[in-house]
Amino acid sequence: MDGHCFVCGQRNEKGLQAVFSVDRELHTSQCRIVIPEGYQGWADVVHGGILSSLLDEACIYACRALGEQFVTAELTVKFRKPVMLGTELLVTGELLEKRKRIWCAKAQILVADEIHAEATARIFALDVVD
Numbered sequence: 001m002d003g004h005c006f007v008c009g010q011r012n013e014k015g016l017q018a019v020f021s022v023d024r025e026l027h028t029s030q031c032r033i034v035i036p037e038g039y040q041g042w043a044d045v046v047h048g049g050i051l052s053s054l055l056d057e058a059c060i061y062a063c064r065a066l067g068e069q070f071v072t073a074e075l076t077v078k079f080r081k082p083v084m085l086g087t088e089l090l091v092t093g094e095l096l097e098k099r100k101r102i103w104c105a106k107a108q109i110l111v112a113d114e115i116h117a118e119a120t121a122r123i124f125a126l127d128v129v130d
Contacts, residue, residue: 007057018054018057020057020058022061022064023065027065028094029058030090031054033091034086036085040085046082046083046085052119055075055077055117056075058105059093059106060105069125070124072123073124075119078118078119087111089110091108092108102125104121104123105120106119
């Protein structure tokens with residue numbers, strides 16, 4: 001990683017600079033983040049593309065419990081409730097299944113223990129041998 005990822009890159013001044021932790025035993029990921037102004041969709045609401053990016057990253061990081069290099073092949077997002085700017089979010093990911101080089105994961109965005117968005121993803125493993 002070169003540090004310039006829009007979501008997690010610590011060297012990307014315009015990015016979210018999200019910090020994900022990975023539980024290698026449970027194959028999960030987690031991040032707490034507050035989305036500031038500038039990432040708005042509708043008035044005071046976080047843009048859906050930003051939420052989708054966080055869900056995508058959570059899925060990738062869950063896979064990183066067992067490897068390093070992954071790309072998303074497919075992402076399906078469900079938005080349940082608006083997420084307000086300036087609110088602390090808990091973003092979680094979980095690896096569900098490994099099949100050769102295509103893995104399945106899910107992610108959620110929670111606000112005060114309530115699901116506001118969720119996703120499922122098919123992830124392509126670049127560095128995992130069949």
